[in-house]
Amino acid sequence: MANLVIVESPTKTKSIKKYLGRNYEVVASKGHVRDLPKTTLGVNVENHFEPRYMNIKKQADIIKMLKEHAKGKDKIFLATDPDREGEAISWHLAHILKLDPEKVDRVTFSEITKSGIKEGMAHPRKIDMDLVNAQQARRILDRLVGYKISPFLWKKIQPNLSAGRVQSVAVRIIVDRENEIRAFVPEEYWTIDAKFLAESSKKPFPAKFYGKNGKKLELKSEEEANAVLAALKDAIYKVSSVKKGIRKKSPAPPFTTSTLQQEASRKLGFRSQRTMKAAQELYEGVDLPKLGAVGLITYMRTDSLRISDEARTAASAYIGEKFGQKYLPESPRIYKTKNNAQDAHEAIRPTMPDMSPDQVKESLTGDQYKLYKLIWERFMASQMANAEYDTVSADITSGEYLFKASGFSVRFDGFTALYEEGKDGEEEKEGMLPPLEQGDPLTCKEIAGSQHFTQPPPRFTEASLIKFLEEHGIGRPSTYAPTITTITKRGYVEMEGKQLKPTQLGEITTTLMKEHFASIVDEAFTAQMENDLDLVEEGKKSWVDVLEEFYGGFSKMMEKAEEDMKDVNMKIPDEETDIVCEKCGRKMVIKTGRFGKFLACPGFPECRNTKRIAVEMPGECPLCGGKILEKKSKKGKKFYGCEHNPDCAFLSWDPPIEEHCPKCGKTLLKKTGRGARIHCSNPECDYQRPIDKEKEE
Numbered sequence: 146m147a148n149l150v151i152v153e154s155p156t157k158t159k160s161i162k163k164y165l166g167r168n169y170e171v172v173a174s175k176g177h178v179r180d181l182p183k184t185t186l187g188v189n190v191e192n193h194f195e196p197r198y199m200n201i202k203k204q205a206d207i208i209k210m211l212k213e214h215a216k217g218k219d220k221i222f223l224a225t226d227p228d229r230e231g232e233a234i235s236w237h238l239a240h241i242l243k244l245d246p247e248k249v250d251r252v253t254f255s256e257i258t259k260s261g262i263k264e265g266m267a268h269p270r271k272i273d274m275d276l277v278n279a280q281q282a283r284r285i286l287d288r289l290v291g292y293k294i295s296p297f298l299w300k301k302i303q304p305n306l307s308a309g310r311v312q313s314v315a316v317r318i319i320v321d322r323e324n325e326i327r328a329f330v331p332e333e334y335w336t337i338d339a340k341f342l343a344e345s346s347k348k349p350f351p352a353k354f355y356g357k358n359g360k361k362l363e364l365k366s367e368e369e370a371n372a373v374l375a376a377l378k379d380a381i382y383k384v385s386s387v388k389k390g391i392r393k394k395s396p397a398p399p400f401t402t403s404t405l406q407q408e409a410s411r412k413l414g415f416r417s418q419r420t421m422k423a424a425q426e427l428y429e430g431v432d433l434p435k436l437g438a439v440g441l442i443t444y445m446r447t448d449s450l451r452i453s454d455e456a457r458t459a460a461s462a463y464i465g466e467k468f469g470q471k472y473l474p475e476s477p478r479i480y481k482t483k484n485n486a487q488d489a490h491e492a493i494r495p496t497m498p499d500m501s502p503d504q505v506k507e508s509l510t511g512d513q514y515k516l517y518k519l520i521w522e523r524f525m526a527s528q529m530a531n532a533e534y535d536t537v538s539a540d541i542t543s544g545e546y547l548f549k550a551s552g553f554s555v556r557f558d559g560f561t562a563l564y565e566e567g568k569d570g571e572e573e574k575e576g577m578l579p580p581l582e583q584g585d586p587l588t589c590k591e592i593a594g595s596q597h598f599t600q601p602p603p604r605f606t607e608a609s610l611i612k613f614l615e616e617h618g619i620g621r622p623s624t625y626a627p628t629i630t631t632i633t634k635r636g637y638v639e640m641e642g643k644q645l646k647p648t649q650l651g652e653i654t655t656t657l658m659k660e661h662f663a664s665i666v667d668e669a670f671t672a673q674m675e676n677d678l679d680l681v682e683e684g685k686k687s688w689v690d691v692l693e694e695f696y697g698g699f700s701k702m703m704e705k706a707e708e709d710m711k712d713v714n715m716k717i718p719d720e721e722t723d724i725v726c727e728k729c730g731r732k733m734v735i736k737t738g739r740f741g742k743f744l745a746c747p748g749f750p751e752c753r754n755t756k757r758i759a760v761e762m763p764g765e766c767p768l769c770g771g772k773i774l775e776k777k778s779k780k781g782k783k784f785y786g787c788e789h790n791p792d793c794a795f796l797s798w799d800p801p802i803e804e805h806c807p808k809c810g811k812t813l814l815k816k817t818g819r820g821a822r823i824h825c826s827n828p829e830c831d832y833q834r835p836i837d838k839e840k841e842e
Contacts (some may be wrong), residue, residue, distance in 0.1 A: 257440025764812030
């Protein structure tokens with residue numbers, strides 16, 4: 146009996162073939178095989194939004210190969226990814242292979258393991274047209290927005306701009322935050338901090354001024370703070386009350402797509418695209434000694450917190466053996482998934498909970514190991530007992546003035562023995578207090594006032610933007626990473642450190658969009674569209690109805706915008722630099738093209754001089770002492786060279802760091818990947834050392 150299994154990714158084929166045996170051939174479609182045409186709208190809005198799909202040109206060889214492999218097979222199983230996109234790919238595969246969607250064997254794998262493959266193959270079904278229609282509706286919505294608004298932006302702002310349904314909202318959110326920051330007026334306030342010494346202790350402990358006569362007192366100026374300090378001069382202090390208690394802290398739930406991207410950003414410094422790439426590789430399978438190719442995590446696009454009983458049992462067994470029975474909760478932990486979550490898959494977890502990160506480290510790349518360790522620790526911690534803390538808070542008084550001090554000590558570390566969730570902002574850390582009793586006299590060792598100013602809301606990071614999008618129902622797990630990648634790649638937003646900052650292009654485009662396409666960039670409207678797509682997926686709403694409801698208002702909006710801006714053009718002002726064009730003497734300006742920012746002469750078209758923007762790196766050239774600049778090869782790969790190149794021959798693929806060689810004093814370089822090390826840039830010096838992983842992390 147000859148059977149064919151078609152998956153999306155070639156990486157999966159080896160893993161799946163191993164578990165299915167000789168009667169199964171496994172091939173990959175490498176993603177979509179059909180799509181809407183690139184050069185035209187491809188949607189008949191007059192005929193119920195009928196899409197016109199075409200075979201993707203670059204997939205011609207793949208399509209030919211799939212048809213060849215399908216010949217003479219007893220059964221063909223479509224095993225694309227278990228989500229809307231995967232369902233649609235299976236539907237398109239059925240079309241090109243002339244299979245009946247009602248009779249085709251559609252299978253899904255939540256994990257690429259023996260049990261996951263066997264479970265999926267044991268439950269073949271027909272193609273779920275509700276899932277397909279939800280994907281079609283999203284694709285057509287995005288096509289309508291992109292193909293109608295993008296040409297409008299080309300005419301009114303600059304060529305080659307593009308509008309996206311979710312991307313435009315994300316840019317607006319970032320622009321709105323920037324406007325909040327600009328409009329923010331800081332307000333002055335003061336705090337008073339003191340250090341007290343108890344008779345039972347040799348080490349002072351900190352306390353903060355709270356107020357007067359038991360009520361909180363806000364200090365708005367230096368005069369108000371000095372008045373309190375003057376009143377407390379030579380004051381006598383005592384402990385007026387002590388409150389002791391026990392605080393319990395529960396572990397964070399296992400990862401969803403959103404929380405994985407947020408935590409990988411906080412703890413690993415990974416951008417969302419990098420996180421999802423490593424997660425995809427871990428899901429599809431890696432080669433392990435004695436086991437061969439095996440998927441290490443469950444499907445990584447999910448908003449569910451559900452965990453299988455089998456995984457929970459395996460985790461409990463590992464925790465009990467490794468940490469002891471006291472580290473297990475009194476009853477198994479079951480996390481409640483949010484109401485708007487799809488719950489089609491489990492949370493992201495290791496497929497084999499007893500497979501610790503150290504056991505597989507040698508088989509993984511650096512990114513794979515770091516992400517697997519994060520997923521494994523988060524999942525295992527989510528199944529562990531609460532941490533418990535002994536807490537103490539003390540009120541300290543001098544007459545009518547009140548200070549407060551608090552601290553804690555760990556009674557039982559629980560899940561924190563393995564993992565603690567990262568935080569977006571800095572938390573005020575509490576320490577331990579000495580033994581204190583009501584009525585104890587205290588000596589004030591230090592007391593001082595400090596000036597502060599209220600701070601504007603911070604710019605979004607990738608982590609905080611993903612959190613915002615999820616909380617407001619904008620996009621879905623599979624869209625967060627591509628959305629952020631798209632808006633940065635297209636020049637609407639740029640990274641400043643870890644922060645997302647709108648560019649001039651992003652701000653001008655958002656201004657136009659808010660004025661003429663308000664609903665497209667409205668958070669609530671976009672969230673409602675996501676809800677409508679969910680209803681299509683659940684079979685509760687027609688995908689054509691969703692498109693008709695949208696397009697009626699959209700087409701009128703488009704017509705009005707064309708009329709209102711008939712004679713209006715919005716030009717982005719060029720940013721002038723101090724760099725002089727060597728051909729004509731004008732000061733060069735910064736422009737943005739399809740490959741990012743570059744320097745151009747403002748005398749165009751008379752002068753066509755352009756230059757790359759040089760990014761200066763730390764350190765000095767080891768050959769001539771010049772600046773080291775970041776450059777890019779023709780294929781876009783970064784390398785580093787002397788500013789005097791080609792007169793100076795220094796070039797390196799390894800980035801320079803701020804340290805200098807202890808042997809010869811030249812700049813050190815950092816090599817990553819295989820053979821990772823710190824080494825000297827001086828070709829005549831042999832200094833090198835391993836990378837200090839603790840410092841790096």
